[in-house]
Amino acid sequence: MKGAARRALRGAGRSSEGAVFQVAAILLAFTVGALVLYVSGYNPASAYVAMLGGAFGDVYGVGQTLTQATPIVFTSIAFLVSSKAGLFNIGAEGQFLVGAFASALAGIYLAGLPWALHIPLALLVGAAAGGAWGLIAAVLKTRFDAHEVITTMMLTYVADYLTGYLSNYPFKAPGWVSQTVKIGASAELPRILPPTQLSAGILVALALVASTAYLLRKTILGFELRAIGLNPSAAESAGININRGVMAAMLLSGAIAGLGGACEILGVHRRFIEGFSPGYGWDGLAVALVGGLNPVGSLLAAILFGALRSGGMIMTRSTKVPLDIVIILQGLVIVFVAAPTFMKSLLRRGRR
């Protein structure tokens, strides 16, 4: 039984032709985006050149691109881990927010600790809170058979309003802005490329990419999760405890998203500000798919989405093209990666 499962896994791991399809989806999205720009009276070429130049043209651009990419690396890996176990955790945004808020509290109230203790502790608190939030959906699934797509989505809104309430009432800093006070200096993740906001969070993200690849390929837990994802009943008859696997996957997925929220607070904002996330959690789903559900692919796709955000701002300043073209491009990429068979039939037609 285990042998059969292993053979099935090996076959599913190969995705070199997948990369062609991801790149095709991105190119098609940019083509349609160019059409939108052209029809509305802008020059697509100069807009894209300005975007590319803004995102990668100088050290500052690269720094801002990586800053924007960092949180999305976490949320996409969070989605990826759950999807390997056949779960669709679309609530990374909620887990990200809960983790962010918890780490802000740890940053504020544990001030005075040496930084070598304070930073890891605050990161851990963020991960634990995100993991706990993810675990709620796992319990609802294993005990009550509630579909995780719906529960994680609903719990994201609960998290959004909950952290909104907490930063507006009990933990609100004096003043008009809905935010907490600053975290202690000992909890601040260092900025590694001033004057950009790029923080050591990117290093945590890189370590996460490597350890996720290791976890999925080389550990028993990773093997079990992938076996559950590919064929739950075969996994069960091979002696894998499905419920335990679902719990582990959601705990891990939520913890990764929560860790991302913690890095964003400790490294970039240094306090919890209501509405600080422009939807990093939702981006994670798209980025994981554009990256072909592969950790390194996630990293590359996150850099693409980060570049769209940072380059888009430069583009708007220099060419007056509305910034929202960036969101249109993201939406198009997502729609195109949703339908692999459509892209494949398009590619086949193109070759003829």
Next chain:
Amino acid sequence: MVELLDVINVGILAAAIRMATPIVYAALGGMFSERVGVVNIGMEGIMLTSALGGVIVSYYTGNPWLGVVAAVAIGGLMGLVHAVVTVRYAGNQIVSGTGLNVLAMGFTAYMSQILWGSRGASESVASIEDITIPILSDVPVIGPIVGTHSPLVYLMPVVTAICYVVLFRTPLGLHIRAVGEHPTAAETAGIDVVRIKYMGVIVSGMLSGLGGAFLSLSHLNLFARGMTGGRGFIALAALIFGKWMPFGVLEAGLLFGFADALQMRLQSLGILPPQIILMIPYVLTVAVLAGVVGRAKPPSDYKPYQRE
């Protein structure tokens, strides 16, 4: 000290019915989609795009009703896109819906900027006037609650009833339910599964579009960036809370509409944090899924259907 009756008055009940309207339309739409086995989480984006489309048509023609027609048509078109991706190409339903939401968010703000020079809001346009029902509006207590509303509000229970009749009293409804519950058996019985699926998803887009039109052409008279404010997702919650049944959806929509109205009222009075009230629909839905407030089981398993 604020008295309970200062908060729960006829004004808030009238507002609850108003705020329920877009939720109920979208949720009824979602019901058709889910009953043919396709989850449509793109309803939020469809509502938003239709809200903009309705305003554009009303802006250029001066006729808000033409705007409503356009909004419904745009919703149907976006439903068609979702159907092509998920039914024809067996793509992932959640990913497609998410894509539509993101696309709509970007596209509507982009168009608003191009047309009116502001990503924040459009200029105001001709909108649908409220009507007053002659005798009903004079009845004490009930009159002020249900006597004066937009025609689209009065249409809501009618549409709900039509949905009920179609779904449970016609052969088409039988086909719809069969396709969702057991596509293979439906195909064997000679039902064109793919056609019914397309129909269900397109109807979900059209009704979501109607909900969007209510927001921009009746509740307000302009398009504002992100004006749906998560109502497409609330509709999804109402659909589950209403257990995928037309009148259940209507009740759930009214309950969530009440939460929305209550939240606005409490915010203006400043006595309870609005976030707590805004959270309620989502918490209730999770509770329903956990079986705390009655069991909810979806009508299909949402797997893409492939002919053998």
